[in-house]
Amino acid sequence: MDLQTMIYLVVGATFALYIGIAIWARAGSTSEFYAAGGSVHPVTNGMATAADWMSAASFISMAGLIANMGYGGALFLMGWTGGYVLLAMLLAPYLRKFGKFTVPQFIGDRFYSKTASTVAVFCLLTASITYIIGQMTGVGVAFSRFLGVSSETGIYVGMGIVFMYAVFGGMKGITYTQVAQYIVLILAYTIPAIFISMHLTGNPIPQLGLGANMAGTDASLLSKLDQVVVDLGFGKYTTTTAGSTLNMFVYTMSLMIGTAGLPHVIMRFFTVPTVKDARSSAGWALVFIAILYTTAPAVAGMAKLNLHSTVNSAVVTGGDLFAPEASIKAEDRPDWMKRWEKTGLLKFEDKNGDGRIQYYNDKSTNPEALAKAEAAGWKGNELSVNADIIVLANPEIALLPNWVIALVAAGGLAAALSTAAGLLMAISSAVSHDLIKGIFAPNISEKGELLAGKISMAVAIVISGYLGLNPPGFAAGTVALAFGIAASSLFPAIMMGIFSKKMNKEGAIAGMLAGLFVTLFYVFAHKGIFFIKGTEFLPLIGGANSFFGITPEAFGAIGALVNFSVAFIVDKVTKEPPEHIQAMVEAVRTPRGSTAVRGAH
């Protein structure tokens, strides 16, 4: 069977599965729509949370980023998993005990203020909408790369599938499709990794393979990789940091607290029956996430080595990397390279006209590598590789069978669709529950609210589809913004609501606004006001990364610090919260008396 038919078959089968689940899991009440009836098993919820969490970026881009960054790529690994420790201990069980449907509802009730919940709704909508643009473009990318249809058609099909299970099934439909999507994406990620690890090291477990010796030699894979990349002028793989150590520290911290503060993840913990389940469910979520996240660095290192050995035969033989005959002849390059060149993710340009492909770092800070390259008559790097190739073309680089390539296509789509659905749930519940029921129409009936929820969901799908089709030119920077907002506004507000009984509404609102403001200010200074080109105002803050060399992506943790500080100062000079609020905080802190999540105000 040819590759294209195989891909259509596998992707078609997974879509049929999702639609089947949508028909089976329709939501008949607001409790089912917002919280899957509050009856999801903690392990099931853990699996759904993992799919909810692992986005197109985790699946398609992360391994490639790590391959490019080397050791420094660990900031994504630690940042996007370490946040679950914070979520499990500081937020999830208490929010579950609180027993309401949404994050802004907690903030509004705890800080006895509609203003507080409105600020929270604003933060939630900005974070979730910016995040969803990336998912929708991810759906388009996966479709166009693998199925040979246009990116637009891909987004329409994706919208249609999500519509079926998210609008009719709400959280209930989303939960069970996410479980199915998790299974698809984790198989798609690990199977190629196992093959490659087996091939390179003889060890089928990628996590062990990365630390093993190259098959048939005494040299470890990482030392081999270090030696090859250093010789070719790249930074040493196992020690290159992401900017300064301080930047890596703050970046990791920002991703951790951003992860813990993202509403679409927090919401998943409203679906388990008890507080006890919320705690263990976070552990299960991290187990399922870590299966992919500990495989990713192995995929990164191994695919990088594979790529180098594909274009330079001396990598395998251990001979001179700069020998003329070591670099591959352009006409002999494998079919997968030709295929991916068509997508623009891979580019080859014969700068020195010798008909061979030289792949090295021509902007190296290593004079020895540059001198050798010049002596060999190399006139610049001739191969540019998009980071996404590492996962997308991985099965082809490793010469795996067609069904594995088809599975990777289905896995990429599962990752993007499951995260998009979770975000849509967060957006539509904030609109129908916090805005419509909470502010504009408090007397709406349950049936009316359920309908409002479904309509908000449908509208959110159309808007996100539109944004996916017409990405506002800043799509790449948006995920960083989502984490920055979650870290600087939502996480501190929720945490203080639980851990500081005396925190009052003035402190919380001032803190959220201050955290949000400094973060947006710093990000916009680098990337333009609302990412509009030409409106950057770097001179005003004293140049790029002027705050101790910290990059805008890493700034969320600083925003959170500002949030906490402003909140405590304002809290000290204003009057303490009313007695019944303090009693409520005490009630939230103990598990006894928890009930299934319900929405009553």
Place this chain on the structure above:
Amino acid sequence: MDDTGKAYWSATLSLLGKILVIWFLISFGAGILFVDVLNTIMLGGYPLGFWFAQQGSMYIFIALIFYYARKMNEIDRQFDVHEE
């Protein structure tokens, strides 16, 4: 808050404090701040600091959450605030 409530909360906070110290030490400590020192030690083919940053920290995070969940259940029962 009554005395049991206070004692329950301080037991909870002390557990959280301990876990957060370990959480910090293995990720920000072993994975970032002391990575160079640890890299002088090898764990199979892995330099140890690199291993903590790209593998070990994640395994320990999982262990920390399950340890937390188990300990909290014990504390809940000890102070008789567990769910029925």
